[in-house]
Amino acid sequence: MAAPHETGKGLSQGARNALPLILFMIIGFAAPLLAVIAYSFMPPRSFGLTHAPTLDNYADIFTSNSYISFGWSMLFAALTVALLALICYPIAYGMARLFGRWSPILTLLFTIPLFVSENVRLYGWILFLIKNGVLLGTLKSWFGIEPESILFTPGVVLLGMVYVYLPFMLFPMTLGVSMVPNETREAARDLGASRWQVFREVELPLSMPGIMIGLLLTFVLAVGAIAEAKVLGGQTIIPITHDIEIAFTYAQNWPLGAALAVLLMIVVGTLVMLVLKRFDLDAILGKR
Amino acid sequence: MSKRPPILQLKSLTKSFGTFNAVDGIDLDIAEGEFFTIVGPSGSGKTTLIRMLAGMEQASSGDIILSGTRINDLPANKRPTCMVFQSLALFPHRTVGENIEFPLKIKGVDPAQRKARALALLDQLRLPQNYYGKSVLRCSGGERQRVALARALAFDPKILFFDEPLSAIDYKLRKTLERELKDIHRETGKTFVYITHSLEEAMVMSDRIGVMCAGNLVQVGTPNEIYSAPKDKFVSEFMGDVNVIPVSMNGSRTITADTFDKTFTVAAIPEAFSKGHLVIRPEFVRFVTEAKEAENVLEGKLYNEYALGSRIQYQVRVGENVFIVEKLRQHSSTLRRDQTVLIGWDAKDSILVTG
Numbered sequence: 001m002a003a004p005h006e007t008g009k010g011l012s013q014g015a016r017n018a019l020p021l022i023l024f025m026i027i028g029f030a031a032p033l034l035a036v037i038a039y040s041f042m043p044p045r046s047f048g049l050t051h052a053p054t055l056d057n058y059a060d061i062f063t064s065n066s067y068i069s070f071g072w073s074m075l076f077a078a079l080t081v082a083l084l085a086l087i088c089y090p091i092a093y094g095m096a097r098l099f100g101r102w103s104p105i106l107t108l109l110f111t112i113p114l115f116v117s118e119n120v121r122l123y124g125w126i127l128f129l130i131k132n133g134v135l136l137g138t139l140k141s142w143f144g145i146e147p148e149s150i151l152f153t154p155g156v157v158l159l160g161m162v163y164v165y166l167p168f169m170l171f172p173m174t175l176g177v178s179m180v181p182n183e184t185r186e187a188a189r190d191l192g193a194s195r196w197q198v199f200r201e202v203e204l205p206l207s208m209p210g211i212m213i214g215l216l217l218t219f220v221l222a223v224g225a226i227a228e229a230k231v232l233g234g235q236t237i238i239p240i241t242h243d244i245e246i247a248f249t250y251a252q253n254w255p256l257g258a259a260l261a262v263l264l265m266i267v268v269g270t271l272v273m274l275v276l277k278r279f280d281l282d283a284i285l286g287k288r
Numbered sequence: 289m290s291k292r293p294p295i296l297q298l299k300s301l302t303k304s305f306g307t308f309n310a311v312d313g314i315d316l317d318i319a320e321g322e323f324f325t326i327v328g329p330s331g332s333g334k335t336t337l338i339r340m341l342a343g344m345e346q347a348s349s350g351d352i353i354l355s356g357t358r359i360n361d362l363p364a365n366k367r368p369t370c371m372v373f374q375s376l377a378l379f380p381h382r383t384v385g386e387n388i389e390f391p392l393k394i395k396g397v398d399p400a401q402r403k404a405r406a407l408a409l410l411d412q413l414r415l416p417q418n419y420y421g422k423s424v425l426r427c428s429g430g431e432r433q434r435v436a437l438a439r440a441l442a443f444d445p446k447i448l449f450f451d452e453p454l455s456a457i458d459y460k461l462r463k464t465l466e467r468e469l470k471d472i473h474r475e476t477g478k479t480f481v482y483i484t485h486s487l488e489e490a491m492v493m494s495d496r497i498g499v500m501c502a503g504n505l506v507q508v509g510t511p512n513e514i515y516s517a518p519k520d521k522f523v524s525e526f527m528g529d530v531n532v533i534p535v536s537m538n539g540s541r542t543i544t545a546d547t548f549d550k551t552f553t554v555a556a557i558p559e560a561f562s563k564g565h566l567v568i569r570p571e572f573v574r575f576v577t578e579a580k581e582a583e584n585v586l587e588g589k590l591y592n593e594y595a596l597g598s599r600i601q602y603q604v605r606v607g608e609n610v611f612i613v614e615k616l617r618q619h620s621s622t623l624r625r626d627q628t629v630l631i632g633w634d635a636k637d638s639i640l641v642t643g
Contacts, residue, residue, distance in 0.1 A: 186344050187377035190364045191391040191443050201390070205381045 039258035046255060057259035066243050066260060073240040074267075076154075076229075077222035080161040084169040084218055085211070087162070089177075092170055092210075096178035110167050118164055122231040125160060126151065129232075152234030160228035165221055169214040176210015177203075212279050216272055223268050240264055292319040295479050296341070296447060301350035303336050310336040312503035313350065318447075318481060323473050325482045325490040327526070328500030334483045335451060337500070341481065342371040342449050354446070370445035374452045376436040378424045384410075384435050385420035391443035409438040412475070414468070430461050437469070441476065450482040454489065466492045487526055491515070499523050520643025524567040529601070531573065531611050533566040535640070543640065548607050553583045555635045564642045570601065570614035572637035575621055575629055582632025586611070590627050604631055 011019075041053040044060065061067070095103045113121060128134045131149045140146050150156045180203055188202045189195075204211075226241040235242075240260060247257030294317035303311040310333040318324045328334045339345040341352060343364035352360050359367055370391075378387050386393075388406040397405075403420075410417055413434040419427070424435060433453060440448055450469075454462045470493045473480050484490055490497045491511045498508040499522075507519040518524035521532055534546040543552045543566065552566060579585045588606035595601075600620045602613040613631055615621065623629060 181375065181377065183373050183375050183377035184379055186364070187371070187373060188379070188390070190342060190344070190367075190369075190371050191439070192365050192394045193390075194365060197394055201393075202379060206379075 036258045036261050039255050040262045042255040042258075044255050045253050057255045058263070060256055061259060061263060066240065069238045069240040069243045070264075070267075072229075072237045073223050073225075073264075076158060076161060076225070076237070076239065077219050079158055080165060080222040080225075081169075081215055081219045083158070083162050084165060085215065088166065088169045088173050088214065089211075092173035092177045095170075095174045107171075110170060114167060118227055119231065121164070122160060122227055125156075125163070125232060129156065151232065152236055154233065154237050157228050157233035157237060160232040161222055161225055164225070164228065165218045168221060169218045172210045172214035172217065173207070174210070176207035176214070179210060180206040208279060212275070216275065220268060220272065223264065292321060294318060295320040295322075295355055296481070297351070297353040298341075299351040299353065301337070301340065301352060302348045303333070303340055303345060304348040309348075309503050311340065314503075314505055316498065316505060316508065318479060321477050321479055323470065323480045323482065323493055323495045324498065325484060325494035325496070326498045326500050326505075327484055327487050327490045329485055329526070332500045333503040334485075334500050338371070338449050338451055338481065338483050341447075342369055343367045344371075368445055369447045369449060370440040370443045371449040371451060372436050372440050372453045374455060376432055376453060378432060378436055378439070380425055382424065383420070384415070384422050384424055384427065387424055387435055388438045388442050390439060405442060406438075409441055412441075412472070413438045429457055430465060433457070433465055434468075437472065441472075445478070447479045447481055450480065452484050455484070455486075462489070463492075469493060487514075487528070499526060516639075518567065518639065518641060520641045521565045521567070522643060524565075524639070524641060529570055529612050529614075531568040531570060533568075533609070534564075535566045536563045537561055548609060550586065552638070553635045554638055554640050557640060558642060561640065561642060564640060567639045567641055568633050568637060570612040571599075573611065573613045573631050573633045574615075575602075575613065575623070576632040577630065579630065579632075583635045584638070585630055585632035587628065587630055590623050590625055590629050592625065593623075604629060606631075 035049070038049050040057055041055070042049060042051050042057075043054050044056055091106075095106055099106060126133070129149055129151045130136070131151075132140070133149075136147065136149055150159075184202050184206065185198055188198045193201060224241055226239060226245065229235065229237055229239045229242060241264075244257045244260045244264070247253045247260060251257075296316075296318040298314050298316040300313040300315060301311060302309055302313050312333070314337065326334045326337065336345060340347050343359075343362060343366075347360050351358050354367070354369070379390065382390070385403065385406050388409055389402040392402040392405060407417055407420060410419055415431060415434050415438070419431070419435075424432060427435060436453065454465055457465065466489060469480075473493075482490070482493065487497075487499075491514075494511060496508065496510055497514050498505045499514065500506065501522050507514060507523050509517075514523065515527065518527065524530050525532060533552075535543050535552065536546055537543055537557065541557065543554050543557070544550065545552070545566075554566065558564075574582065576582050576585060586606045588604040588611065591603045591605045591610070593600055593602045595617075596614070598617055599614050600617055602615070602621075602623070604611045604613060611631060
């Protein structure tokens with residue numbers, strides 16, 4: 001006894017309306033992903049998708065040095081996220097609770113750099129940090145001291161990554177902190193909690209949705225970072241994204257690049273899933 | 289009431305925001321075990337007052353003395369008092385049990401003891417034991433009220449403050465919760481300080497009521513005192529629908545209306561009275577057929593009638609003035625609109641107030 005307009009043609013009204021978007025997603029999102037997955041099973045250095053599938057590329061990854069790049073990427077992403085969490089929480093707390101009418105100005109200041117290309121900003125850092133550049137040049141001419149440039153070290157790569165991804169941690173975190181109802185803080189305090197206990201028992205768990213979104217977002221972005229290591233790091237470390245790029249371009253080994261990309265997706269995807277399973281965002285956000 | 293020693297004393301307590309005094313020099317003693325309610329319209333400073341008492345707002349001047357000790361500078365977490373918020377401020381990420389146990393956890397009570405206390409409180413607050421593990425987000429409004437009260441009781445405070453916790457609850461449930469709260473007050477014997485904008489709510493529960501207006505306590509007294517002897521126009525109007533007539537006294541000690549020509553018979557004239565208001569409750573005004581049936585009689589036209597559940601309210605226009613008359617439903621009159629009627633009341637049922 002289904003409604004007449006829902007039978008016959010086989011597709012419901014909703015499904016028909018969603019059709020253009022579904023097609024767009026298939027062509028724009030699913031197809032390239034499937035192509036990459038398919039390529040990862042093709043023989044090394046082949047360019048078609050018609051060969052017999054093979055696991056050679058995956059075997060190559062584990063016999064080559066790519067795992068080192070993999071490790072660098074994961075390590076630097078993890079360090080970036082950890083540093084960002086420590087740096088951004090106090091700022092987020094201030095923006096949500098303390099700065100009042102200065103918050104929008106601060107938001108603007110943190111947003112403006114996003115309007116400039118990441119590469120341009122990184123080259124700006126080079127000019128600032130390079131030997132005889134803005135920083136060291138000034139120190140030399142004013143104080144006569146000549147410290148070593150920190151450019152082209154792993155540390156400066158980390159600095160660059162923290163700098164580039166800061167807004168992506170800050171804004172979700174600010175949202176998270178501002179979602180904590182002020183009266184729950186007051187109630188906890190009233191019930192005898194010290195400031196630290198209020199933070200641990202109420203503040204942190206209740207702002208967790210925002211914090212989690214910030215952590216996941218910056219981690220996923222940082223794992224895919226490439227420009228910081230190239231520009232600032234001068235290739236002292238090689239992230240996995242660099243290996244993928246080399247495989248697709250210079251080495252002309254699409255299947256190897258595809259296999260690396262698939263592996264990266266699997267590892268990052270698994271991590272994200274595990275975290276989301278542990279912190280059920282829906283449950284924390286639910287009914288509020 | 290006043291024979292018991294005061295647990296909380298306020299001495300010219302003031303809170304200023306710039307040049308504006310939200311709370312303007314309040315003196316008050318609250319006795320141990322008392323249910324004291326502060327009533328006032330929004331903006332009267334009652335929330336600021338209770339927030340100062342709970343330690344969430346710093347007093348600008350004056351003293352808050354708890355059991356003989358000045359506690360002005362004690363932060364909220366060091367005060368042996370506890371507040372039930374208007375929003376209840378339950379911790380949404382925790383279960384009913386965890387919410388109730390929160391103050392015990394902070395005190396470092398061991399988990400088994402905490403749970404036993406929480407279960408006992410669930411019982412006392414008429415909540416089922418299996419609510420212990422339930423998310424507070426899945427509780428109804430009335431259940432959340434009870435959880436918030438249980439959490440506050442778990443803290444075992446010397447004084448419990450309530451900041452209009454029932455204001456967002458529908459009428460029927462509110463009536464139930466008001467009675468429950470009064471029962472809990474009796475069972476625990478604790479001092480309750482409650483604020484509300486509803487005098488009706490205050491009447492049901494309180495031992496004493498303080499009526500607040502523009503940062504001052506206008507009148508403090510038992511519900512009966514406030515009801516039968518309001519101090520001024522503000523207090524009497526705050527009680528609900530009343531007839532208030534602006535009056536003056538002339539040289540021969542007679543009271544006449546300011547806006548129309550009528551002299552009133554009153555029971556007593558306060559000392560140094562010259563100008564004020566005559567207050568008559570609508571239930572004391574009755575329809576009469578002859579002028580001699582009541583000590584004060586006015587002629588007017590019946591404009592409309594309103595059914596108020598058990599009572600019926602009539603609006604009678606006397607010239608430009610509107611009078612309200614209330615009768616029990618079973619005594620309702622068969623009057624028509626625009627009919628000319630005589631309304632009257634006796635001198636003893638009217639109150640002359642200065643303000």
